Amino acid sequence: MILYMNKIKYNVISGILAACASTLGKIGVQFELKSHNTIVNYTIKAIIIILSVICNTFMIKYFLKSMQLLGTSQATMLNFSFNFIKPNSNT
DSSP, X not given: OHHHHHHHHHXXXXXXXHHHHHHHHHHHHHOOOSSSOHHHHHHHHHHHHHHHXXXXXXXXXXXXXXXXXXXXXXXXXXXXXXXXXXXXXXX
16 A cells, blocks of 8 residues: 555646646736736746746656556546646636
8 A cells, every 4th residue: 555655646746736837827827916017017927937837847757757657547547636636716
């Protein structure tokens, strides 16, 4: 049991990073401050989108690591299920 949990930890990490990346991407696209100028808005948007890309990069790294340990079918199925760990959005 412990050995299996050790193998799926990369799927859990990958799923959490995927959820963070999608949330950051959504925030980055929809972000707007009413009280500041456009340069500040675009700078904050760029920072949030860059963080989203960084999360995606690490997500792919851990997903590939889980594919090496578990095989493609099992890793894809587990990663797909762990991607639904994102917070509830009201859109």
